[in-house]
Amino acid sequence: xxKIKTLNAERLSLIGFSLLFAYVLSFQFEGQVLYSLxxxxxxxxxxxxxxxxxxxxxxLFTSGxxxxxxxxxxxxxxxxxxxxxxxxxxxxFPLPTLWLIALLxxxxxxxxxxxxxxxxxxxxxxxxxxxKTCADALIYSNLLMIAVNVLAMNRSPLIGLSLSLLCLLxxxxxxxxxxxxxxxKEQKSLSKKASASIKKPLFxxxxxxxxxxxxxxxxxxxxxxxxxxxxxxxxxxxxxxxxIALVIMRNxxxxxxxxxxxxxxMAMIMGAFISFMLLGRDTADYLxxxxxxxxxxxxxxxxxWSILGEMLDYGENPARTFGIGLSANVFGVLCGxxxxxxxxxxxxxxxxxxxxxxxxxxxxxxxLPPLNRQLVLLLKNHAYLETYDTMSRSEQTNxxxxxxxxxxxxxxxxxVLHEILSGKSNREIAETLFIxxxxxxxxxxxxxxxxDVASRSELISNLLKNQxxx
Amino acid sequence: xxxxRKRRNLYALLLSVSILLALLLGAIISRQxxxxxxxxxxxxxxxxxxxxxxxxxxxLIRDNRILQVPAALISIENSHTxxxxxxxxxxxxxxxxxxxxxxxxxxxxxxIRLHSVEIDRERMHLTFGDKSxxxxxxxxxGLTRKEAVQDAAEKLWRETGVRADISGWxxxxxx
Numbered sequence: 001x002x003k004i005k006t007l008n009a010e011r012l013s014l015i016g017f018s019l020l021f022a023y024v025l026s027f028q029f030e031g032q033v034l035y036s037l038x039x040x041x042x043x044x045x046x047x048x049x050x051x052x053x054x055x056x057x058x059x060l061f062t063s064g065x066x067x068x069x070x071x072x073x074x075x076x077x078x079x080x081x082x083x084x085x086x087x088x089x090x091x092x093f094p095l096p097t098l099w100l101i102a103l104l105x106x107x108x109x110x111x112x113x114x115x116x117x118x119x120x121x122x123x124x125x126x127x128x129x130x131x132k133t134c135a136d137a138l139i140y141s142n143l144l145m146i147a148v149n150v151l152a153m154n155r156s157p158l159i160g161l162s163l164s165l166l167c168l169l170x171x172x173x174x175x176x177x178x179x180x181x182x183x184x185k186e187q188k189s190l191s192k193k194a195s196a197s198i199k200k201p202l203f204x205x206x207x208x209x210x211x212x213x214x215x216x217x218x219x220x221x222x223x224x225x226x227x228x229x230x231x232x233x234x235x236x237x238x239x240x241x242x243x244i245a246l247v248i249m250r251n252x253x254x255x256x257x258x259x260x261x262x263x264x265x266m267a268m269i270m271g272a273f274i275s276f277m278l279l280g281r282d283t284a285d286y287l288x289x290x291x292x293x294x295x296x297x298x299x300x301x302x303x304x305w306s307i308l309g310e311m312l313d314y315g316e317n318p319a320r321t322f323g324i325g326l327s328a329n330v331f332g333v334l335c336g337x338x339x340x341x342x343x344x345x346x347x348x349x350x351x352x353x354x355x356x357x358x359x360x361x362x363x364x365x366x367x368l369p370p371l372n373r374q375l376v377l378l379l380k381n382h383a384y385l386e387t388y389d390t391m392s393r394s395e396q397t398n399x400x401x402x403x404x405x406x407x408x409x410x411x412x413x414x415x416v417l418h419e420i421l422s423g424k425s426n427r428e429i430a431e432t433l434f435i436x437x438x439x440x441x442x443x444x445x446x447x448x449x450x451x452d453v454a455s456r457s458e459l460i461s462n463l464l465k466n467q468x469x470x
Numbered sequence: 471x472x473x474x475r476k477r478r479n480l481y482a483l484l485l486s487v488s489i490l491l492a493l494l495l496g497a498i499i500s501r502q503x504x505x506x507x508x509x510x511x512x513x514x515x516x517x518x519x520x521x522x523x524x525x526x527x528x529x530l531i532r533d534n535r536i537l538q539v540p541a542a543l544i545s546i547e548n549s550h551t552x553x554x555x556x557x558x559x560x561x562x563x564x565x566x567x568x569x570x571x572x573x574x575x576x577x578x579x580x581x582i583r584l585h586s587v588e589i590d591r592e593r594m595h596l597t598f599g600d601k602s603x604x605x606x607x608x609x610x611x612g613l614t615r616k617e618a619v620q621d622a623a624e625k626l627w628r629e630t631g632v633r634a635d636i637s638g639w640x641x642x643x644x645x
Contacts, residue, residue: 410631412562436533438526442563442576449580 010133012174013120018137019171020081020113022144027088027164028103028110029056030220030333032149032235036157043096046341052103053334059111060327064320067112073119073319074178080113081172088168091161111323111330118322120178122312130309135250135302142239142246153235202311202321206328209304211364213329215269217336218357219293221344223276227286234286241291245298265299268292270361277354304329336360407450416443420456471528471559473569478525481518488514527564527571534562536625537594539609558609560596562629565607572605574598575630587626587634589619 027033030049038045059080067073087102087109125133144167152160227234249261272292279285308325315321343356409417419429426444430437444456453459488511496504537560559566564573564582574582581600588595594609613619616639623634 408631411628413631436530438530439534439562442530445577446575449577 009120009179010124012178013117013124014133014136015140016077016171016174016178017114017117017120018140018144019167019174020077020110020117021137021141022148023084023164023168023171024056024110024114025141025145026148026152026160026167028052028084028106029330030337031145031164033152033157033160033164036152036160037091040157041094041096043099048099048103050334050337051100052107053330053337055104055107056111057327057330057334059108059113060115060323060330061111063112063115063323064317067116067119067319068317070119070123071180073116074175074180076116076319077113077175078172080109080116081168081175083109084113085165085168085172088161088165092158111327114326115319115323118312118318118320121309121322122318125309127310127313130312131302131306132250134305134309135246138298138301138305139243139246139250142243146236146239149238150235153231202315202324205304205307205311205325209325209328210332210335211360212300212304213332214336214339214360215357215364216297217333217338218340218360219272219297219336220333221337221340222357223289223293225344226276226281227290229281230283230286233283237287237290239294241294242298242301245295246302249299249302261299262303265296266361266365268296268299270358272296273354273357273361301329409447409450413443413447413450416440417447420444420447421460471532471566474521474525474528474571477569478518478521481514481521485511485514485518524571527573527576528566530576531559531561531564531566531571531573534629535559536561536629537609537611537622539594539611560594560609565596572598572607584630584632587623587632589623589634589636590638594622 025031029052034049034052035045038048063076067076084106087106090098090102121130121133148160148163148167151163224234252261269292272289275285275289275292279288304325308322311321311325312318339356343352415433416429419432424432426437426440429440433440448454448456448459451459451462453462488507492504492507492511495507539558539560558568563575564571572582574584576582582598583600585597585599585604587597589611592610594611596607596609597604598607599605611619611622613622619636619639623636627633
């Protein structure tokens with residue numbers, strides 16, 4: 001019975017979020033509806049678009065301050081979506097000044113509402129299933145966005161606006177139907193224990209996301225205007241490669257190493273910018289450029305969304321973790337957008353713009369391997385520490401014994417190693433063993449030397465490899 | 471330990487004075503004088519950093535003490551010279567003899583390591599070093615009870631992984 005209930009809650013949460021995200025994609029966050037409305041009223045779109053993105057970034061980044069429980073997350077989603085609804089209604093009236101205020105409000109509260117979903121993603125989706133839930137949310141929201149875009153671009157922007165509002169309204173209904181459930185005690189204790197160690201992986205993830213999405217920002221500003229004359233095709237094909245990439249990534253067998261696919265994604269981005277530089281502006285050219293670029297975006301987006309989803313278990317506040325992670329994406333788009341606006345405003349030719357984009361890709365390419373390695377290593381460690389902590393003392397001892405050392409550990413070093421593997425910080429180990437923190441650090445260094453590793457992460461990773469190889 | 475700390479404080483004072491003089495003389499008298507004191511500041515900074523490192527190591531040794539004795543005799547293998555020393559602390563990570571520090575176990579298997587420990591009725595003989603040099607240290611341990619010796623040996627085993635060879639105590643208990 002409870003399983004059915006959780007399943008329903010998971011579906012409700014997924015549909016509710018997909019509808020909210022469809023509104024964000026089609027209207028608030030560089031949506032075609034917003035572009036069409038601004039074009040229709042002959043208003044300078046850049047300032048409006050930038051304001052909306054900045055407000056959205058602020059909402060995502062600060063949401064963790066006031067969303068501190070599942071109840072407040074639900075309230076924020078409903079209240080935020082309600083405020084977005086009211087603010088967006090102003091776009092039916094030709095009042096550009098009011099639109100600025102409306103975008104500020106809707107941008108901020110849509111960001112906060114998106115971040116709040118972190119609570120429901122953690123509560124209703126099993127740990128290793130979050131990649132599928134994230135993929136589903138992105139696929140559904142993009143399909144809805146395509147439908148809204150087609151109508152907005154080919155029929156009337158006001159029809160598109162009405163559909164965006166309908167998405168928001170339906171999303172509110174689905175989120176309102178979500179049950180109020182107490183969070184699992186286990187989950188809380190796990191979060192509390194691991195919260196101290198989430199800062200580094202989250203920072204690394206944000207850096208990764210930021211760099212990757214600079215290209216998306218550039219793409220919005222450079223590709224879109226270049227192919228604006230293909231309105232009919234752009235309205236529906238734009239996100240199709242993105243959705244296909246998501247479907248492929250979602251259904252990949254577990255054995256497939258997803259991190260390797262990132263390099264394919266990187267090559268696709270490079271291919272997209274080179275094609276943009278060499279090819280013309282016809283339908284076939286658009287199909288090639290868009291397929292490469294949006295396909296790569298799908299690969300990268302699902303990669304970091306799923307990592308962010310898994311990270312929710314290791315922070316006390318999932319809205320904060322989810323919000324900060326997504327804000328890095330928005331910040332990357334913002335920086336890429338500003339770069340794009342700068343290069344288009346000074347009238348740089350397409351070839352030079354592509355060279356700038358390729359330079360960004362090269363920087364990303366250099367940074368990708370160490371970032372990816374650190375990130376995957378740290379997440380593996382989290383997963384391992386959790387498993388290690390639930391083992392019996394004899395099982396823990398066996399795991400440690402199975403790994404060969406260059407020199408035997410002393411009794412004191414064995415004690416320190418056990419505490420390290422229990423996920424304790426140096427300070428906590430010092431308190432447990434009644435020794436100074438400096439002593440713990442020196443013992444830890446000696447342990448690393450005896451295992452021939454350079455860091456705590458590497459030590460834990462070696463233990464993990466040993467365990468999985470059995 | 472105190473002498474290391476005092477020297478560190480002296481270097482810190484010298485550094486502050488030389489920086490102050492470099493700034494004052496540079497502004498008032500001449501650039502050459504300022505350069506001279508700037509160079510002096512750099513040298514003092516280097517000495518201060520080195521002394522701070524020693525102070526930190528000494529603190530680590532003191533915090534993890536296994537045995538503290540009032541006098542010691544130190545000798546180097548393949549050399550017949552022996553040197554009397556002041557108050558000595560034997561610890562998990564090395565020995566502090568007055569203001570001299572002999573470290574082991576600070577860099578794991580790649581650094582200086584403790585090789586053996588022998589304890590008799592009067593002395594404790596320690597051998598430590600790396601591939602390039604082996605040091606021998608004789609301490610007058612001043613322990614009169616067998617339990618205290620066993621306790622020190624147990625601590626050494628637990629903390630450093632080296633089992634002490636105890637001799638000369640069996641005869642006493644038998645007589």
